[in-house]
Amino acid sequence: MILIGNELLSGRVQDANLHYLAGELWDLGCPVTRVLIVRDIVDEIAEATRTMSDLHRWVFTTGGIGPTHDDVTIEGVARAFDTKVIGHRGLEKRLREHFGERITEAHLRMARIPEGAVLTGADPEAWPTVRMKNVFIFAGIPAILRRKFPEIREELRSAPIFRETLFFRTAEAVIADTLHGAAQRFPDIEIGSYPQTGGEADTVQVTLEGADQERLRKAVVFLEQITADIERIR
Amino acid sequence: MILIGNELLSGRVQDANLHYLAGELWDLGCPVTRVLIVRDIVDEIAEATRTMSDLHRWVFTTGGIGPTHDDVTIEGVARAFDTKVIGHRGLEKRLREHFGERITEAHLRMARIPEGAVLTGADPEAWPTVRMKNVFIFAGIPAILRRKFPEIREELRSAPIFRETLFFRTAEAVIADTLHGAAQRFPDIEIGSYPQTGGEADTVQVTLEGADQERLRKAVVFLEQITADIERIR
Numbered sequence: 154m155i156l157i158g159n160e161l162l163s164g165r166v167q168d169a170n171l172h173y174l175a176g177e178l179w180d181l182g183c184p185v186t187r188v189l190i191v192r193d194i195v196d197e198i199a200e201a202t203r204t205m206s207d208l209h210r211w212v213f214t215t216g217g218i219g220p221t222h223d224d225v226t227i228e229g230v231a232r233a234f235d236t237k238v239i240g241h242r243g244l245e246k247r248l249r250e251h252f253g254e255r256i257t258e259a260h261l262r263m264a265r266i267p268e269g270a271v272l273t274g275a276d277p278e279a280w281p282t283v284r285m286k287n288v289f290i291f292a293g294i295p296a297i298l299r300r301k302f303p304e305i306r307e308e309l310r311s312a313p314i315f316r317e318t319l320f321f322r323t324a325e326a327v328i329a330d331t332l333h334g335a336a337q338r339f340p341d342i343e344i345g346s347y348p349q350t351g352g353e354a355d356t357v358q359v360t361l362e363g364a365d366q367e368r369l370r371k372a373v374v375f376l377e378q379i380t381a382d383i384e385r386i387r
Numbered sequence: 388m389i390l391i392g393n394e395l396l397s398g399r400v401q402d403a404n405l406h407y408l409a410g411e412l413w414d415l416g417c418p419v420t421r422v423l424i425v426r427d428i429v430d431e432i433a434e435a436t437r438t439m440s441d442l443h444r445w446v447f448t449t450g451g452i453g454p455t456h457d458d459v460t461i462e463g464v465a466r467a468f469d470t471k472v473i474g475h476r477g478l479e480k481r482l483r484e485h486f487g488e489r490i491t492e493a494h495l496r497m498a499r500i501p502e503g504a505v506l507t508g509a510d511p512e513a514w515p516t517v518r519m520k521n522v523f524i525f526a527g528i529p530a531i532l533r534r535k536f537p538e539i540r541e542e543l544r545s546a547p548i549f550r551e552t553l554f555f556r557t558a559e560a561v562i563a564d565t566l567h568g569a570a571q572r573f574p575d576i577e578i579g580s581y582p583q584t585g586g587e588a589d590t591v592q593v594t595l596e597g598a599d600q601e602r603l604r605k606a607v608v609f610l611e612q613i614t615a616d617i618e619r620i621r
Contacts, residue, residue: 326493
């Protein structure tokens with residue numbers, strides 16, 4: 154993912170898109186492995202897009218889409234692929250139908266796409282999502298992302314990943330060696346340890362994740378056996 | 388900033404550190420310009436640290452600090468600088484004093500630092516923050532970051548940045564050309580436009596930011612003049 158916007162980097166706005174999209178993509182078997190957050194600067198967006206597009210199966214950008222001068226994501230993605238920005242005839246037509254005589258140059262900026270991009274989205278009546286090669290371009294407004302992403306999600310579905318979660322009433326340091334042993338025994342299962350703060354006593358959330366449900370089940374049973382002396386919660 | 392942790396990328400946990408630290412650093416005149424979010428993988432942390440350390444004045448990592456096998460930030464930062472991980476004698480001594488006979492190898496992992504790192508923090512009684520060259524290493528637990536960052540913040544203070552915010556009751560497309568004109572007239576002032584959703588009518592938040600308070604004031608007056616026909620809020 155590439156999150157685009159000065160407001161995220163200046164602390165003015167708390168990003169709400171990573172958490173949503175990362176969860177959705179995880180559920181689709183298509184987990185996020187890296188995120189970049191960059192400013193509304195064409196060259197920075199271009200460099201981030203180029204790097205991420207080369208390294209990853211899919212890239213998702215959020216932010217920098219809109220009618221104002223600081224909305225430069227389309228330019229940035231176009232530059233990443235050494236192509237130019239064009240006005241899409243079909244999108245311009247829809248904007249003209251919608252706004253009629255009130256239409257401005259600013260409105261028409263919404264119809265710009267990198268040359269060679271395709272329009273995706275299951276519903277032909279809905280405003281499409283722009284995809285340039287393996288880069289999906291989304292708006293930064295959380296409500297819009299949550300409306301648009303479901304329209305393309307089935308294009309992304311891969312083999313599922315499974316997750317089990319255990320909660321222990323103990324300090325993380327007490328359980329650390331045990332978890333390390335389980336992680337070594339099950340290298341194909343990703344075991345994460347997250348101390349929970351704010352409660353009355355030390356608790357640790359342990360997650361086990363993997364693509365093979367049977368192996369995951371075995372890792373859970375193994376971990377339950379070697380932690381039999383530690384109190385569990387839930 | 389480099390945020391480290393599989394849990395941020397799988398959508399299990401909403402990051403709460405970027406928003407806090409970005410706001411603090413902005414207030415110190417030391418704005419964040421780029422963020423990377425990477426997995427708990429030594430090589431990925433090392434590569435991110437190397438890149439960011441080369442490009443930026445300061446780098447802040449959060450996450451991956453702790454006693455368990457998936458806490459590998461110290462290894463990652465050490466590898467970024469081609470150095471090894473050592474146990475810091477003074478920190479080990481403090482841990483032994485604190486835990487006494489209950490101390491484990493997992494506890495002692497908390498005393499590991501990259502060789503050549505320095506311990507910082509204003510309060511000699513408090514647990515220090517580790518800095519390796521220009522990289523400050525923080526825990527990922529939000530409450531801990533909020534306790535530790537203030538101890539080093541005065542090391543970072545730079546010339547302040549100033550910000551003014553105006554709210555307009557209009558659609559973003561209506562005000563876009565006007566904002567573009569102001570941005571061209573005041574290239575040293577960063578003008579951002581953020582449509583606000585969820586209310587009854589279209590509103591746009593416009594921010595103006597700059598290092599020169601007098602120029603900022605002039606940009607605000609200019610913008611107020613050229614938007615005199617648009618309703619303001621607040």
